[in-house]
Amino acid sequence: MTSQIPAPPQPDTPRTDSVSSILSGFYSLDSGVPGLSKVILNKLNMKDYGEYRAAVGGKAKGISFRNYKEMFKKMEETFEFCASCKKLPAHLTEGQTLKRCVKCLNVYYCTKDCQRKDWPQHKKVCKMLRLVAIDRLVEWLMFTGDLPLPTEKWSKPAAEVKNWDDWLHMQGDLTPRLDAILPGANMATLWTNASRPRPDDSDLQPSLWRIQSEFLSRVLTVGMAMQHFGLDPYAKPLTIHIAGASHNETMAARLTDYDELNNMFPEHQGIEIVMVGPEVVDGPITRPPLSEFGPRHRVYISAHKGLYHQFWEDVVDKEEAAKPDLVVGFHPGFHANQGLVEGWLPTLLLLRDYNIPSFFTMYSEAELKSSLQILLQLEMHIGDCGSNPFTSQKPEQVQSCPNTTPVFCNSHYVRFQGLLPQEDLEEPGLDN
Known part of the structure; x- marks a missing residue:
């Protein structure tokens, strides 16, 4: 038979060698935007990585938001970083704020220079990312029961x-x-x-x-x-x-x-x-x-x-x-x-x-x-x-x-x- 592989560890920080795709996924976030995984934990009102794993495993004792507005706002904030220089809100200089692309309402930039520099790449996917931004909110209806739609019996083999x-x-x-x-x-x-x-x-x-x-x-x-x-x-x-x-x-x-x-x-x-x-x-x-x-x-x-x-x-x-x-x-x-x-x-x-x-x-x-x-x-x-x-x-x-x-x-x-x-x-x- 096959050799035994140890059960996946559950650390409070991401690892690159985990058999868990969740840990691997968080590592990839940080490799692209350093500190992004911590931002996500904060927005979800979680103190560490262990709480995130517990939540995904259905064992969270209480991931709570005061209202729907807070829930959707915090979800959107996990996408807020400069798509060009990768700056997070916490790393902006005084007076700087992240601005969304007005076409896709999906990606953010800290300065006009960053937006201009990134435009040759962003323009290739801007229309598609607009759909992504809509879908990630509408997907909530899968949890309310509005989706999926009932389907009809097949008329063909x-x-x-x-x-x-x-x-x-x-x-x-x-x-x-x-x-x-x-x-x-x-x-x-x-x-x-x-x-x-x-x-x-x-x-x-x-x-x-x-x-x-x-x-x-x-x-x-x-x-x-x-x-x-x-x-x-x-x-x-x-x-x-x-x-x-x-x-x-x-x-x-x-x-x-x-x-x-x-x-x-x-x-x-x-x-x-x-x-x-x-x-x-x-x-x-x-x-x-x-x-x-x-x-x-x-x-x-x-x-x-x-x-x-x-x-x-x-x-x-x-x-x-x-x-x-x-x-x-x-x-x-x-x-x-x-x-x-x-x-x-x-x-x-x-x-x-x-x-x-x-x-x-x-x-x-x-x-x-x-x-x-x-x-x-x-x-x-x-x-x-x-x-x-x-x-x-x-x-x-x-x-x-x-x-x-x-x-x-x-x-x-x-x-x-x-x-x-x-x-x-x-x-x-x-x-x-």
């Missing part, structure tokens, strides 16, 4: 639904469903308390769809992975593990979050989704996986906090959970630094040695290429890779480097299973 256009065609006109959210009380509360004017409804409606698409992107990607491996949910119940699940997938997760699979595969024999990762957030889905599959025609979601290979040894090997028919990883990030590579290594070797069908997504083609190099070094048998037709439509900003071209969740994928045949050592190409 899953094999015929190959991209978003096909999916949208089955849903009919989404406009009435999106428009119904616009005059709602929660939307009004949001823009009454946000630190910027309410955008036009013509901007808010597409934002609602982009956030809906990010939610559905994970579910549809799982369904696509099942088809890529020829798994038939009508022939038998299927168990799917989400390895490396984090706060992104599990914060405010509901037991119904994967019910789109019921529309994708009507009358299936049962689909179990087990989310496993050290950053799983406690909630309704943090319940034991099934040892024997339950009712047909239903999706059952559970979650386990811990590294995947340890979950296998502690739970799967003891037959307290079913072995997976498929393992999916959303943005594993093992390309990012040595700590994450080491954290993922036992899991990747386990997937390889047990010949488990595996399907991982990435944010970009560059991340895909880096990940492919690591998988090939491990002699993984890579089936195919390329652009995901169900990529999220919501642009993602690199917080510490806002003028970097935004990326999109699940934009690329790689499918692999087992050990690379010795006669096949060529690196796979990327699709166009």
